[in-house]
Amino acid sequence: MGTRKSKAPPPAQGRASMKKDLPEQFRDYRHVWVFMELERGQVHPVSFELLGEGRRLADQLGVQLAGVILGPPGDPTSHAVTEAFAYDADLVYLVEEPLLTDYRNEPFTNALTDLVITYKPEVLLLGATTLGRDLAGSVATTLLTGLTADCTGLDVDADGSLAATRPTFGGSLLCTIYTLNCRPQMATVRPRVMPMPQRSNKPIGRVIRHDWGMAEEEIVTKVLGFLSDGQSEKANLAYADVVVAGGLGLGAADNLLLLKNLARTIGGDYGCSRPLVQKGWMPFDRQIGQTGKTIRPKLYIAAGISGAVQHRVGVEGADLIVAINTDPNAPIFDFAHVGVVADAISFLPTLAEAFTRRLAPANRLRLVN
Known part of the structure; x- marks a missing residue:
C-alpha cells in the first residue's frame, strides 16, 4: 500500500476510448493540493502522510505541491503552516477566519470550494477521517467533480491522469478509478495507509493568504460545546x-x-x-x-x-x-x-x-x- 513506483503505469486498457478531450474550463488546472486537517488545534498525522504521497505525485506530474490550511488566526494555524513546509510543500494556501475555529461543514465547504475555483488544482487529497470524509463529499458535490474514497494506492498514468485505487466488492478486488473529464481529481486516503515521510527543517516558503468572507448568520450549524465519549480506554x-x-x-x-x-x-x-x-x-x-x-x-x-x-x-x-x-x-x-x-x-x-x-x-x- 502506498509503495513508490519508478515508472508511471500505462493508461488502463479501454480507458482511452472513453476519455474525451478535457473541457476548456479545466485545461489550466495544475498542481497537487493536500488538505491539512486541524484536529483540536493539532495537525492530524494523516496530513503528513498525504504530503509525502502528494510530493511523489507532484514530481511525476512536474507541478508544485501545496498544503491547504483552514483555521482561526493563532498558533495552531501558524504551526500548521510551518509543518506543511517541513513535510516538503512548495507553497501553502491559507484561510484564517474565526468562523473556522471548529469544523462545520458549511463554512469549510464554502472556503475550500472558493479556493479551488480561484486557484484551480488538478489533484486534491484529503484524509479519510470523520472530518475529511464529510468535507470531501460536500466539496466534490459542489464542484461537480469525481471523488474516490478510501484509497489504498495513488499513482499517475502515462497520460497524466490520477489513478486512484481502492478495494471493492467487500475487499475481494482492487479497482482503479479515474476522473476523466472533470477537475480537480479528488481522493481520500485513510490514516496509516501511506507511509509517514521524513520531517525536514525546510524553512517557510510562499504563503498565499486568501480573502474569504462568510457571516455567522449564514451558517445553520452552531457549536455549543464538546462532550467526552466516556471511554476510559479509547483506542489509538x-x-x-x-x-x-x-x-x-x-x-x-x-x-x-x-x-x-x-x-x-x-x-x-x-x-x-x-x-x-x-x-x-x-x-x-x-x-x-x-x-x-x-x-x-x-x-x-x-x-x-x-x-x-x-x-x-x-x-x-x-x-x-x-x-x-x-x-x-x-x-x-x-x-x-x-x-x-x-x-x-x-x-x-x-x-x-x-x-x-x-x-x-x-x-x-x-x-x-
Whole structure:
C-alpha cells in the first residue's frame, strides 16, 4: 500500500476510448493540493502522510505541491503552516477566519470550494477521517467533480491522469478509478495507509493568504460545546507501535483478557478482526481491517485471525507480522513474517510470560551490561 513506483503505469486498457478531450474550463488546472486537517488545534498525522504521497505525485506530474490550511488566526494555524513546509510543500494556501475555529461543514465547504475555483488544482487529497470524509463529499458535490474514497494506492498514468485505487466488492478486488473529464481529481486516503515521510527543517516558503468572507448568520450549524465519549480506554490503534489482535480463534469473549494482558506486557495496544465486533465482544473503534482501522505498527501479533483479504488490507503495512493460528493453511500465513501453528488460547499466556521474563528489570540491566 502506498509503495513508490519508478515508472508511471500505462493508461488502463479501454480507458482511452472513453476519455474525451478535457473541457476548456479545466485545461489550466495544475498542481497537487493536500488538505491539512486541524484536529483540536493539532495537525492530524494523516496530513503528513498525504504530503509525502502528494510530493511523489507532484514530481511525476512536474507541478508544485501545496498544503491547504483552514483555521482561526493563532498558533495552531501558524504551526500548521510551518509543518506543511517541513513535510516538503512548495507553497501553502491559507484561510484564517474565526468562523473556522471548529469544523462545520458549511463554512469549510464554502472556503475550500472558493479556493479551488480561484486557484484551480488538478489533484486534491484529503484524509479519510470523520472530518475529511464529510468535507470531501460536500466539496466534490459542489464542484461537480469525481471523488474516490478510501484509497489504498495513488499513482499517475502515462497520460497524466490520477489513478486512484481502492478495494471493492467487500475487499475481494482492487479497482482503479479515474476522473476523466472533470477537475480537480479528488481522493481520500485513510490514516496509516501511506507511509509517514521524513520531517525536514525546510524553512517557510510562499504563503498565499486568501480573502474569504462568510457571516455567522449564514451558517445553520452552531457549536455549543464538546462532550467526552466516556471511554476510559479509547483506542489509538492507527499510531501504536505494537498491536495485538484477536479473531474467532479465541473462542470466547473472556479470552480477550489474554490479548489485553499481552498488549499490556509489551507496551502495546489491542484490537480485533471484524467478526468479534459483530459478536459484540469489542467496540468498533478496535476493529482492524478494511472497514476498521488501518495500522502500520513495528510489531503486529495476530491471534486466531484467519487473515481474509479485508483484514490484510488493514495490516500489511506492519514492519513485522506474527501470526498464531491452529490452521497451517490459514490465509494469514501467506503474508505474515513469522507463523506459529498453535492454539492461541494456550500460546498467548506462554508468550506473555516469556516477554515478562525478558523485560524484567534484572534482565534489562543484564542486557545493558
